[in-house]
Amino acid sequence: MSNLINEKINTANMPDSKGYFGEFGGSFVPEKLKMVMDDVAAAYEKISRDPTFLEELKLLNETYTGRPSPIYHAKRLSAAVGGAEIYLKREDLNHTGAHKINHALGEVLLAKRMGKKKVIAETGAGQHGVALATAAALLGLDCDIYMGEVDVKKEAPNVSRMKILGAKVISVTRGTRTLKDAVDAAFEAYLEDPVNQIYCIGSVVGPHPFPEMVRDFQSVIGIEAREQMLKSEGSLPDAIVACVGGGSNAIGLFSAFLDDKNVKIYGVEPAGKGLDTNMHAASMEKGKKGILHGFKCYFIQDENGEPLPVYSIASGLDYPGVGPQHCYLHDLKRVNYVSITDREAVEAFYALSRMEGIIPALESSHAVSYAVKLAKEIGKGKKILVNLSGRGDKDIDFVMENYPISEYEPEDVMKDGYDEFLSHISSKA
Ligand SMILES: *Cc1c(COP(=O)(O)O)cnc(C)c1O
Numbered sequence: 001m002s003n004l005i006n007e008k009i010n011t012a013n014m015p016d017s018k019g020y021f022g023e024f025g026g027s028f029v030p031e032k033l034k035m036v037m038d039d040v041a042a043a044y045e046k047i048s049r050d051p052t053f054l055e056e057l058k059l060l061n062e063t064y065t066g067r068p069s070p071i072y073h074a075k076r077l078s079a080a081v082g083g084a085e086i087y088l089k090r091e092d093l094n095h096t097g098a099h100k101i102n103h104a105l106g107e108v109l110l111a112k113r114m115g116k117k118k119v120i121a122e123t124g125a126g127q128h129g130v131a132l133a134t135a136a137a138l139l140g141l142d143c144d145i146y147m148g149e150v151d152v153k154k155e156a157p158n159v160s161r162m163k164i165l166g167a168k169v170i171s172v173t174r175g176t177r178t179l180k181d182a183v184d185a186a187f188e189a190y191l192e193d194p195v196n197q198i199y200c201i202g203s204v205v206g207p208h209p210f211p212e213m214v215r216d217f218q219s220v221i222g223i224e225a226r227e228q229m230l231k232s233e234g235s236l237p238d239a240i241v242a243c244v245g246g247g248s249n250a251i252g253l254f255s256a257f258l259d260d261k262n263v264k265i266y267g268v269e270p271a272g273k274g275l276d277t278n279m280h281a282a283s284m285e286k287g288k289k290g291i292l293h294g295f296k297c298y299f300i301q302d303e304n305g306e307p308l309p310v311y312s313i314a315s316g317l318d319y320p321g322v323g324p325q326h327c328y329l330h331d332l333k334r335v336n337y338v339s340i341t342d343r344e345a346v347e348a349f350y351a352l353s354r355m356e357g358i359i360p361a362l363e364s365s366h367a368v369s370y371a372v373k374l375a376k377e378i379g380k381g382k383k384i385l386v387n388l389s390g391r392g393d394k395d396i397d398f399v400m401e402n403y404p405i406s407e408y409e410p411e412d413v414m415k416d417g418y419d420e421f422l423s424h425i426s427s428k429a
Helices: 031-047 051-065 075-081 100-113 127-139 149-154 156-164 179-192 210-218 220-233 248-254 324-332 342-356 362-378 393-402 410-416 418-423
Strands: 071-073 085-090 118-122 142-148 168-172 197-199 239-243 264-272 288-292 295-299 335-341 383-388
Touching: 031 100, 031 179, 051 100, 071 220, 075 085, 075 342, 075 362, 075 418, 085 220, 085 362, 100 118, 100 127, 100 197, 100 210, 100 248, 118 127, 118 179, 127 142, 127 156, 142 149, 142 156, 142 179, 149 156, 149 168, 156 168, 168 179, 179 197, 210 220, 210 248, 210 324, 220 248, 220 383, 239 248, 239 362, 248 264, 248 324, 248 383, 264 342, 264 362, 295 324, 324 335, 335 342, 335 362, 342 362, 342 393, 342 418, 362 383, 362 393
Parallel strands: 085 383, 118 142, 118 197, 142 168, 239 264, 239 383, 264 335
Antiparallel strands: 071 085, 288 295
């Protein structure tokens, strides 16, 4: 698909045939898994050039997901901030409420073409599990989701969703009973029957071909957004912004703009409780090079090269590493990687809700928060496009409980501006 979809290929829009973006990526897996991954890579290479596959995916994107997602000009937010105009790419309006359905459909469609009977994956907070279970239900494949016992308890609504959709949720009781153990259990199950099953990774991470494949499926975001901005605004944005966990929604947007040298690009990592604490997941800023989960990237590690526990208020950003293409774009200095704290993300969460009637996911709130800072900095007459990766329904109980907002009338927001509005968010955090 890299050749069919990304017609404008930038040198940064690789990988090479072994899955390398510069020195990052590759495939560092046990011999048995390597053969399996080579199979998937070969199948993807072939199927992604098949026009009937691309047609089928396009039709699902349109009739099932609801693509193209619109671009919305956030006029009231922009006015309150008093700087550049802020635009939102509305991935929150997709079926299932986030960008993850874009690659879930692609992966399950590929699985079906490869003759697989079952898709398997791990999930932490359950967002990837739900997207995959949705695509599996749609396309009639079995779906096994491995989830740590701790997460199964914590994320009850998503567990119910997966079960209602017909997926089997396997509670992993070994070790710390969280995501890491779920990954191990899922890979072991995969190796038991790599012929009938396929492992579906939930971001642009893991061994080749996943960083390339997931990027290709997500690149629809940027392709649409570039056209939409040209058509409705008559020009490209001056800057584009997206949050970065593993990096799939971000690279989906960025890949269409890499050749547009006048478009500044910002990837926003979670600074959690602060970069000077150990409660963050800013892999680019605080990580070192090494091998994590089968690929080379910057990741947060101890002196022995073992991944350290990471943290973010947004469970989707809570990952110690970052996709290899992002690492390459970082070193090329094509993309600026910045960070936003929990607190700043919550402020943006409330601001967008109150000023535009859009409740963003806490992940996406990181991107909105940085866009606001940038809008003040680059000033009036400029345009900033933000990828609103998902909706915040999943986060409302948590936010109300932990970050209650004091009474504040929407009209006052407009009168007093953004900073005044922020001062009315209770400082309980
Ligand atoms: C999972 C998730 C993310 C983070 O994943 P990326 O691969 O970095 O895009 C961001 N936003 C939402 C809404 C998510 O569900």
